[in-house]
Structure formats: C-alpha cells, structure tokens
Amino acid sequence: MDQKFKQSAIENSDSIVQMWMEEINSIKDGNYTASISDELFESTNREFVNVIFTSIKSEGSTKVVEDFSEKIINLGWPLSYITDGLQVFRRVTIDYILGQSEQIDSSYISDVIKSVDAWVEPIIRQLVNEYSGSWEHIVSLQRVALQELSAPLIPVMDRITVMPLIGTIDTERAKLIMENLLEGVIKHNSEVVLIDITGVPVVDTMVAHHIIQAAEAVRLIGSTCILVGIRPEIAQTIVNLGIDLGKFPTKSSLKKGFTKALEITGREVIEHERTEENVEKLIDSLKGE
Structure with a gap:
C-alpha cells in the first residue's frame, strides 16, 4: 500500500x-x-x-x-x-x-x-x-x-470382553475393528468376545461380511466370537440376504450373550437368596479383607 x-x-x-x-x-x-x-x-x-x-x-x-x-x-x-x-x-x-x-x-x-x-x-x-x-x-x-472410540474392546470379566459397535460400519472402520479385536483378544487373554451390534442401524451384505471376517480371525487365534444385539428386523435382513452366520453363536441381547460366554468359560450365574444370615456373612468377609 x-x-x-x-x-x-x-x-x-x-x-x-x-x-x-x-x-x-x-x-x-x-x-x-x-x-x-x-x-x-x-x-x-x-x-x-x-x-x-x-x-x-x-x-x-x-x-x-x-x-x-x-x-x-x-x-x-x-x-x-x-x-x-x-x-x-x-x-x-x-x-x-x-x-x-x-x-x-x-x-x-x-x-x-x-x-x-x-x-x-x-x-x-x-x-x-x-x-x-x-x-x-x-x-x-x-x-x-x-477412531479410538469407534471400535473399543472392553474387558468385563476374566477371559470375557465386549466390543460395542455404534453407527455405520464402512471398510475403513471394519479394518480398525479387526485390528482392535485381534490386539485386544491377545492383550486381555480373552476366550470369548461379544460383538454387540445393537447400535448398528443397518446390517447389509458388506457389514455382515466384515463381521464374519472378524469372527473368523478371532477363531483362528483360539477364541470364540458371539454376535449379540440382533434385532428382529436385522435377523430378517440377514435371512433375506442369504448371509450365513452359522459359524459362530448369535444372541438377541447382550445379557443372553454374556450368559453364553460364562457357559463357554465354565461359569454360570447363580441367584443367591439375600437373607439376613447371608448379609451378615458378607459383611464379616468384607471386614476380614
């Protein structure tokens, strides 16, 4: 100027x-x-x-x-x-x-x-x-x-981990899921991995293919993959597309999947009656610790 x-x-x-x-x-x-x-x-x-x-x-x-x-x-x-x-x-x-x-x-x-x-x-x-x-x-x-939040692997109990998936799964994210899944299974010494697709809005052929690949990879390193969160509409879509998910267990909810995971790892949930005597025993055991 x-x-x-x-x-x-x-x-x-x-x-x-x-x-x-x-x-x-x-x-x-x-x-x-x-x-x-x-x-x-x-x-x-x-x-x-x-x-x-x-x-x-x-x-x-x-x-x-x-x-x-x-x-x-x-x-x-x-x-x-x-x-x-x-x-x-x-x-x-x-x-x-x-x-x-x-x-x-x-x-x-x-x-x-x-x-x-x-x-x-x-x-x-x-x-x-x-x-x-x-x-x-x-x-x-x-x-x-x-990316760090898109495919988390959460250890919820000894030898049992959960991977909650939310949102659309594309090829790039599927690759990240596979990497986190395999690394996490080895890191946490997991025998069972629950893949929760409750938050996945659409399961098409590509998404199902990626999930099957991930489950197969987990199986090859000696662990079991359970697919949970299959809603009725997703089940119908999978059937209509002719997608075979028979190679690994599937459950409609995370609760049912976790029960199955306990069974695979040789454990089970036992309902314990909460009586006054049992409460006193629990308090005494906590004091002893």
Missing part, C-alpha cells in the same frame, strides 16, 4: 473501525451470525479489526493471525466470516480515504484502490491459509479421537 495512504488509514483508524463496525452490525441479522450474542459478536469484531491493523503496522504479524483464525474455528464460525469482514473493511477504507481528499479523478481513485488491495489481499491470504491449516489440524485430531 502506498505509504501516504497507509499512514492516513492508521492515523484515522478509529473512524475506519467505527464505520466498519456499523456496517458489519447491519448485516448481522441476515447471515450466519444472527444467533450469536451481541456481546460476543462485538468483542470478536473488535479483535478482528485489531488483527487487521496489527498486520498492516507490522507488515503481517503471523502470531496474531494464527491465534485469531484458531479462535474463529473454536467458535464454530465459518470462513466466510473472515472473507466478508475483510471485504467490508476494504470497501470502508477506500470510501474513507476518497472522502478525505478533494482530488477525485480516475487516476487518484485507481491508486487508492490498488493501494488498499495491496494491503488487504495479503491479509486475506494469510487468514484463509491459517484458518485452513488450523481446521485441517483440528479435523485430524478429531479423526484420531473418533
């Missing part, structure tokens, strides 16, 4: 900021920021315009731009908030500089526009690049976190 125009903008920053704030506030109710509180909107706008002036004074301050972009992402605001704000700032600055001069000819107007563009465009590129980089980083972290 021409040094003369730059100096004029900095010296009159209060007036430019006021004009910018008024125009930004006038479009608030008609766009994505309508649901944002007035206090948060105003404070963020002031921080935004401060970032712009900091950038021009220091010829581009990477740290403040990076921090502001990350803040916008954390607030859940779209990239268009940044681009719209900078376009408004560009227009307001040009109007203000032109309004302060008596020399209004095409050459002067062209110089002002070129100078302001040379100032604003690098800030747009920097903010957009920082926003995109921060967004990709956050998405990458979220993806890793979701």
Whole structure:
C-alpha cells in the first residue's frame, strides 16, 4: 500500500473501525451470525479489526493471525466470516480515504484502490491459509479421537470382553475393528468376545461380511466370537440376504450373550437368596479383607 495512504488509514483508524463496525452490525441479522450474542459478536469484531491493523503496522504479524483464525474455528464460525469482514473493511477504507481528499479523478481513485488491495489481499491470504491449516489440524485430531472410540474392546470379566459397535460400519472402520479385536483378544487373554451390534442401524451384505471376517480371525487365534444385539428386523435382513452366520453363536441381547460366554468359560450365574444370615456373612468377609 502506498505509504501516504497507509499512514492516513492508521492515523484515522478509529473512524475506519467505527464505520466498519456499523456496517458489519447491519448485516448481522441476515447471515450466519444472527444467533450469536451481541456481546460476543462485538468483542470478536473488535479483535478482528485489531488483527487487521496489527498486520498492516507490522507488515503481517503471523502470531496474531494464527491465534485469531484458531479462535474463529473454536467458535464454530465459518470462513466466510473472515472473507466478508475483510471485504467490508476494504470497501470502508477506500470510501474513507476518497472522502478525505478533494482530488477525485480516475487516476487518484485507481491508486487508492490498488493501494488498499495491496494491503488487504495479503491479509486475506494469510487468514484463509491459517484458518485452513488450523481446521485441517483440528479435523485430524478429531479423526484420531473418533477412531479410538469407534471400535473399543472392553474387558468385563476374566477371559470375557465386549466390543460395542455404534453407527455405520464402512471398510475403513471394519479394518480398525479387526485390528482392535485381534490386539485386544491377545492383550486381555480373552476366550470369548461379544460383538454387540445393537447400535448398528443397518446390517447389509458388506457389514455382515466384515463381521464374519472378524469372527473368523478371532477363531483362528483360539477364541470364540458371539454376535449379540440382533434385532428382529436385522435377523430378517440377514435371512433375506442369504448371509450365513452359522459359524459362530448369535444372541438377541447382550445379557443372553454374556450368559453364553460364562457357559463357554465354565461359569454360570447363580441367584443367591439375600437373607439376613447371608448379609451378615458378607459383611464379616468384607471386614476380614
């Protein structure tokens, strides 16, 4: 930006900021920021315009731009908030500089526009690049976190583990299920693994194929896989598709599957009558520990 125009903008920053704030506030109710509180909107706008002036004074301050972009992402605001704000700032600055001069000819107007563009465009590129980089980083972290939660293997009792599955199973997730399943069976020394598909909305040929592969892999390392959570509609779908699940036990609920797992591991659930004598014995045994 021409040094003369730059100096004029900095010296009159209060007036430019006021004009910018008024125009930004006038479009608030008609766009994505309508649901944002007035206090948060105003404070963020002031921080935004401060970032712009900091950038021009220091010829581009990477740290403040990076921090502001990350803040916008954390607030859940779209990239268009940044681009719209900078376009408004560009227009307001040009109007203000032109309004302060008596020399209004095409050459002067062209110089002002070129100078302001040379100032604003690098800030747009920097903010957009920082926003995109921060967004990709956050998405990458979220993806890793979701992968860790998408196929958990939970040891519920000695030699018995449960893998609850929720949501759609695609090829990538099926691979993760297989890896976690095999690693977990060995790590927990599991004899029985219960795969609970209660939270899987659709079981088609591909999903069934992945489950059968996982169960077969578990069998090859010496453990038994029980498929639980088969709802009536899923049972009907499996039958209609001609999918063979006869190679490993299936149960309609986790409770029934757990009972079967106890049976496989040589244990069973025994109902114990809660009498006063039994309670006293239990209390005495706990005191002894």
